[in-house]
Amino acid sequence: MPSLETAEPKPDVSLSPGPLLGHRPFLVLWLVQTLSQTSQNAVNFGLLVLVQGVIERAGTFPVNTAVGLAVLSFSVPAVLVSPLSGVVADRFDRRTLLILTNFLRGAAVIGLLFVEARWNPLVALAVIYLLAFASGTVGQFFGPALWSMLPNVVPNGRLVQANALFNLTFTASQLAGFAVVGPLLVKLVGVQSVLAGTVVLFALGGLLSVALPRAQRNGHDGSAGARDVARQVLREMLDGLRLAGGQRLLRKAIAYLAVATATYLVIAALGPGYVTQVLDLAKEDIAYLVLPAGIGVVLGTLTVDPITRRVGIERTADLALAVGGVLLVALAGLPELFGTSRSELAAAVVLAALLGMADGLVRAPAQALLQQEAPEEARGRVFAVFFTVSNSVAFLPVFGAGALADAFGVTTVLFGLGALLAVAGIWQISARRRRARPAGAGGRAPDGAVPPRSRD
DSSP states (O other): OOOOSSOOOOOGGGOOOSOGGGSHHHHHHHHHHHHHHHHHHHHHHHHHHHHHHHHHHHOSSOHHHHHHHHHHHHHTHHHHTHHHHHHHHHHSOHHHHHHHHHHHHHHHHHHHHTOOTTSOHHHHHHHHHHHHHHHHHHHTTHHHHHHHHHHHHSOTTOHHHHHHHHHHHHHHHHIIIIIIHHHHHHHHHOHHHHHHHHHHHHHHHHHHHTTSOOOOOOOOOTTSOHHHHHHHHHHHHHHHHHHHHHSHHHHHHHHHHHHHHHHHHHHHHHHHHHHHHTSOOOGGGGHHHHHHHHHHHHHHHHHHHHHHHHHOHHHHHHHHHHHHHHHHHHHHTHHHHOSSHHHHHHHHHHHHHHHHHHHHHHHHHHHHHHHHHSOGGGHHHHHHHHHHHHHHHHHHHHHHHHHHHHHHOHHHHHHHHHHHHHHHHHHHHHHHHHHHGGGSGGGSOOTTOOOOOOOO
16 A cells, blocks of 8 residues: 655645535535434434433433433444444445435434333333434444545545535534534424434435445355354454554544544533633633634635645644644633733634634544545444544543543643643654654755655
């Protein structure tokens, strides 16, 4: 497999002209992602509403525990099933997987529509949790198939731009499904109608997937026994782990994406406390930070492609990680830097926007590295390793950030996290320069040497 050590972009002559969404295969995959992920986030919100309704009718169950179990029911499969999902994505047609995962999740939601208020509360909760777990399990096969197919439908030389657009869509689907459209529609038409609407959207996602290009994978031998198949699947899962851990750029891409996810969750967990304790605002005013951060993500999406073409894919991710760490340190130091609350708020808004932009400039290049360095026949397993690592790491900030903030303060945690990210980014930049230095004669890179270009 060709090396991508320098991770430099392709020359401009390789670019496909016209808007990316004008390329039909990419447009179809993007629509499938949009419909499916918006629906899944709306379903997750609907599940919480259903559980809360059951608890309110019962009147004797602890609400927070019941809601927490609902969150676990659709979150735990992300850790348990991800390794297997990568093997499946590599062994079977990814288009077929996208079709099946959409239709099966729609079927699980149909099951939720039959849960009735007159049922015994324990029975109702058990059915909701089981269907949520089933939907979450099926959904884990969607991600590796989707992201592994992306390089096959993107015009040559535009993979970073495609990943940036997919990341923006993913963030928008979370906001639309879980934070905006879901809550708004539940108030207007009720949770049952919202869930019924997601069934339609899942069905549309499945039908659209039919228009994607077929890529036949090597399935298992039908004559093999169950034990042989299990051994082969386990061997392929381990092969994916060894592949992801055995190549520097794959390790780096997975680490950067996991760090970006964990950092996002830490900031989300500490955001309300930061708004109330540092900015002296009501917790509802967190929109002052969320909205600029969203605008920053959009700016990162718009600028990541020209930046990576000028700076390089790997170098862009390194710089963005270091800059993101410095921005977090600055966010933590606002009380010491500004004397008035108005100045603090204005600075926080600017820093939140820049943090959103930095997040986009880490994720899209890291995902492009992951897709480019992983061989086509093992790309699903490499993405499965990423999903497993990312989802496992995600539990740490959810449970630990609040406790650390209670013990040491919100700004101390943000400062410590920012310092770690900045040091890691600077260390990666320095290490990359050290690796490039022996390229010239006598162990030193010649003056004015231009790094070799490779795939986008």
